[in-house]
Amino acid sequence: MTEITTGTETSKPATRLKVPSTAQQIPRLAHYQMRQYLQSRRFLALVVIVVAIGAIFSAVVAIYHSSFITSDSVSFYGGSWAGGVGVVIVLAAVFFGGDAIAGEFQNKTGYFLMSVPIRRATVYAGKFLAAFLTSVAIITIFFAIVLGNGIYYFGASAFPWQLFFSLPIVILYLLAVLGTTFLFSSLFKTSAYGFVLTIILFLFGFTILQDLVAILIKIEPWMVISYASGILSDLFSSPINWGLTATLGPVPAYDSPGIAEGVVIMLGYFILTAIAGLLLFEREEFK
Amino acid sequence: MMNKPNIEIVSLTKKFGSFKALDNLDLQIEGTKCVGFLGPNGAGKTTALKLLTDMIFPTKGECFINGISVQKERKLALADAGLLIESPEIYPSLTPYEGLEMVADLRGVPPREIKDRISEVLAEVKMESWADKKIGEFSKGMKQRINIAASLVHDPDVVILDEPATGLDPRGMAEVREIVRKLKKRNRLIFMSSHILQEVTEVCDEVALINKGKLLFYDTLGNVIDKFSDGHSSVDVGFAEPVNEALINRGLSAISGVTSSEVLDPKRVRLRFKGGTETQKKLLEEIVGLHIGVVSFSEPSSTLEDIYMKQIERGD
Ligand SMILES: Nc1ncnc2c1ncn2[C@@H]1O[C@H](COP(=O)(O)OP(=O)(O)OP(=O)(O)O)[C@@H](O)[C@H]1O
Ligand SMILES: [Mg+2]
Numbered sequence: 357m358t359e360i361t362t363g364t365e366t367s368k369p370a371t372r373l374k375v376p377s378t379a380q381q382i383p384r385l386a387h388y389q390m391r392q393y394l395q396s397r398r399f400l401a402l403v404v405i406v407v408a409i410g411a412i413f414s415a416v417v418a419i420y421h422s423s424f425i426t427s428d429s430v431s432f433y434g435g436s437w438a439g440g441v442g443v444v445i446v447l448a449a450v451f452f453g454g455d456a457i458a459g460e461f462q463n464k465t466g467y468f469l470m471s472v473p474i475r476r477a478t479v480y481a482g483k484f485l486a487a488f489l490t491s492v493a494i495i496t497i498f499f500a501i502v503l504g505n506g507i508y509y510f511g512a513s514a515f516p517w518q519l520f521f522s523l524p525i526v527i528l529y530l531l532a533v534l535g536t537t538f539l540f541s542s543l544f545k546t547s548a549y550g551f552v553l554t555i556i557l558f559l560f561g562f563t564i565l566q567d568l569v570a571i572l573i574k575i576e577p578w579m580v581i582s583y584a585s586g587i588l589s590d591l592f593s594s595p596i597n598w599g600l601t602a603t604l605g606p607v608p609a610y611d612s613p614g615i616a617e618g619v620v621i622m623l624g625y626f627i628l629t630a631i632a633g634l635l636l637f638e639r640e641e642f643k
Numbered sequence: 644m645m646n647k648p649n650i651e652i653v654s655l656t657k658k659f660g661s662f663k664a665l666d667n668l669d670l671q672i673e674g675t676k677c678v679g680f681l682g683p684n685g686a687g688k689t690t691a692l693k694l695l696t697d698m699i700f701p702t703k704g705e706c707f708i709n710g711i712s713v714q715k716e717r718k719l720a721l722a723d724a725g726l727l728i729e730s731p732e733i734y735p736s737l738t739p740y741e742g743l744e745m746v747a748d749l750r751g752v753p754p755r756e757i758k759d760r761i762s763e764v765l766a767e768v769k770m771e772s773w774a775d776k777k778i779g780e781f782s783k784g785m786k787q788r789i790n791i792a793a794s795l796v797h798d799p800d801v802v803i804l805d806e807p808a809t810g811l812d813p814r815g816m817a818e819v820r821e822i823v824r825k826l827k828k829r830n831r832l833i834f835m836s837s838h839i840l841q842e843v844t845e846v847c848d849e850v851a852l853i854n855k856g857k858l859l860f861y862d863t864l865g866n867v868i869d870k871f872s873d874g875h876s877s878v879d880v881g882f883a884e885p886v887n888e889a890l891i892n893r894g895l896s897a898i899s900g901v902t903s904s905e906v907l908d909p910k911r912v913r914l915r916f917k918g919g920t921e922t923q924k925k926l927l928e929e930i931v932g933l934h935i936g937v938v939s940f941s942e943p944s945s946t947l948e949d950i951y952m953k954q955i956e957r958g959d
Contacts, residue, residue: 373797375722375751388737388745395736467731468742468793470698472749473721642698643659 375473385474385482386489393452393490402451402494406444410501413440417505429510433519434592437502441522442585444498445530446558448491453537454554455547456483457637462547466642480637484538484630491530518591525619529585532622533558535629536581542636558582576602578613581625587618648709648723648800648832649673650695655704657690657856664690666856668704672849675830677823679837679847683955687856688836689729692805696726708801722750725799727790730809735779739770739789742778743796750797764792767822783810791822802826804835808842820846840947850947852954859954864947871950875902877915878923880930881939885909890935898929 376384393399413436457480460466469479506514536557541550562582569577577583590596590612599614613621650672657665665687672678682688693699695706697717706713711720733742743761752760765771768788778786787810794802808816816839823846826833837843843850844864851861860867880895891912896904900916907913916922927940 373722373751375718376749378718381749384748385745388741388748391741392734392736397736464729464732465734467698467729468733468746468790471696471721471726471728471731471794472746473718473724474749475718639700641700642693 378475378478381474381478382482382485385478386485389483389486390490393486394493398451399490402447403497405447406494406498407501409440409444410498414501414505417509429506429514430516430518430592432506432510433502433516434589436505437499437519438522438588438592440502441495441498441526442529442588444495445491445526445533448494449487449530449533449537450551450554450558452487452490453484453534453541454551455541456487456538457542457633457640458544458547458550459541461545461640461642470642476638476640477634480538480542480634484534487534487538488530491534492527495526495530516592522588522591525588525591525615525622528619528622528626529588532581532584532625532629535626535633539629539633539636542633542640576613578602578617578621581621584613584618584621584625586612587615590618591615647674649707650801650803650832650834651707651710652691652695653705653707655691655694655706656702657687657694657699658702664856665694668853668856668858670851670858670861672832672834675827675832676848677827677833677835677846679835679843679850680853681837681840681843681850681951682853686853688853689805690856691853692728692803692834692836696721696724696728696803698728723799724801724803725794725797726802727794727804727807729805730783730787731790733778733786733789733793735777737778738775739765739778739792740774742789743793746793747796752797760796760798761792764795767795767818767825768792769818784812784815787811788815791819795822795826800831802831802833802835804833806836806838808837808839816842840951844947852951854955867950868946871953875915875917875949876923876946877913877949878926879907879939879941880912880914880937881941882910882912883936883938886912886935894933894935895930898926900926 375381417436455462460469460479470476537550537554540553540557544550544553562580566577566580566583569575569580597612597614598616600616600620602611602613602617612618650670652668652670655665655668656663668687668691680688680691690699694701694704695708695713697713697720701714705715708720708724713720733739737745740761743764744757747757747760748754761774762771765774768791770785770788770792773781773785778789781789787807791804791807794804808819811819820842823833823835827846827848835847847864849861849863850867852859860870862870886906886909891904891906895901895912895914898914900918900922901914902917903915905913905915914926916926930937930940
């Protein structure tokens with residue numbers, strides 16, 4: 357016990373605590389949030405899901421010798437990696453972002469976190485960074501499984517350049533999806549709403565929206581995020597449309613965006629949803 | 644220059660829709676002491692403390708901690724404050740150690756001191772042996788203990804506690820009082836809402852009473868008692884048999900010094916009297932002398948409680 361018995365003890369040691377700068381607080385908060393994620397059942401569940409998907413995929417390829425491995429490595433990675441990573445990204449974003457903000461309100465953990473001298477924007481950014489890094493970990497597991505299969509069938513030197521080129525796009529798409537998820541999450545104070553809305557939108561809502569826009573309004577659905585995600589697979593097909601405009605398909609004015617166009621759409625989603633979510637959270641009360 | 648710890652609440656008003664939860668509250672607290680924040684359920688205590696810590700935003704008014712505006716500079720204002728607002732939850736997958744480490748690190752406790760600080764505050768709330776268990780499995784009172792520890796981990800100057808004894812067992816409540824006493828010895832300012840008047844009487848130097856969002860009074864405990872009790876005390880007398888009106892009027896109320904009597908239940912009467920211990924001694928001797936089947940005397944019920952009840956009633 358370090359009890360001080362004199363009643364006239366001067367208060368604090370001369371050196372007062374200096375609260376870390378915002379730039380220091382963001383990675384620190386992200387570190388502790390990640391720890392909380394990595395120790396949660398939710399993380400474990402997602403690892404199990406991704407490993408199961410990978411195992412089923414590996415088994416199917418091995419048993420049925422699908423056209424994947426009878427053709428070249430480009431179409432193998434295009435079909436497996438580019439075709440599957442989108443779902444993994446959405447799952448990770450929903451698992452780690454779906455209630456990232458709403459949960460702070462619903463579970464009353466916000467009172468704990470906000471008792472710290474920290475700006476609201478720092479909390480938003482730190483939690484975003486944590487969800488992002490945790491999602492990257494999940495995506496890495498998926499990537500490793502695909503890579504394992506690829507190396508087994510095509511050898512350790514048959515990595516098409518598209519595979520490397522797809523990585524920054526995967527990251528960008530993750531940022532866009534997470535940004536959207538966080539925005540929804542800060543719209544509600546009940547976790548379930550954010551979850552349900554993101555799941556519905558990303559699993560089929562956006563795709564339906566995309567078709568509606570293209571078919572009914574007959575314009576290119578550039579404003580729908582799922583449309584942009586098409587560039588991941590397009591990268592592995594030929595010829596590649598690198599441009600800023602769409603390749604026109606059978607449906608008037610709509611097939612899939614050029615690579616550059618998709619990148620711009622994803623970037624736009626990320627920036628706009630991040631700004632909107634931040635502004636929203638700045639005004640949110642812990643009632 | 645104000646270098647004593649201080650809290651300043653200026654014309655603070657908060658509306659929820661059209662309902663005014665807090666109405667133009669002004670309060671200046673300065674110095675190293677404990678201030679009890681009292682008021683019935685729904686009076687606006689938590690609302691005031693949430694405004695004071697920037698959990699919610701005022702409709703009007705501003706708050707300052709150590710002279711720094713909470714509304715304008717949340718981060719700076721809260722730097723030297725320890726807060727416990729509305730019994731928070733801590734991420735269930737973390738352990739107390741990890742939760743406190745997060746708070747200490749974000750608050751800027753030097754990394755090499757974090758471990759010692761955490762051990763110190765966990766010992767203070769008697770949770771050392773739970774440091775590495777998951778919080779998700781804790782009881783309400785155990786979580787509250789961790790919350791108290793979290794509010795102290797950086798050794799703050801100003802400590803703001805919203806009903807810290809919520810969910811605690813009797814020993815826990817005594818420990819809270821002990822913690823507050825220690826903080827006072829170390830020259831901290833404690834601003835604490837509470838419903839436990841005994842706790843307030845024991846550890847607080849000053850009390851602020853609010854009702855329906857308005858401040859009724861803020862003064863030292865001594866002044867409050869002098870001002871509102873007019874030198875009256877009371878004692879509860881227990882009887883073996885139910886008492887009747889006649890006995891009370893003829894016997895008890897006639898005793899010198901007794902100013903009023905109130906039948907609490909058929910076998911219990913509360914007597915109010917003017918004067919101190921000496922009067923009380925004589926009073927009891929006289930009552931016993933009446934041979935009317937008295938079986939117990941209980942300590943004068945908390946004077947603060949009487950004042951509290953009267954002041955709240957007046958507003959209703
Ligand atoms: N988020 C909210 N929305 C609407 N009204 C609210 C909200 N929070 C509090 N109130 C109202 O404001 C008033 C004051 O509530 P507050 O929680 O500050 O009371 P309190 O003094 O802390 O009470 P208690 O002793 O029960 O904790 C109450 O009438 C309550 O109904
Ligand atoms: Mg309250």
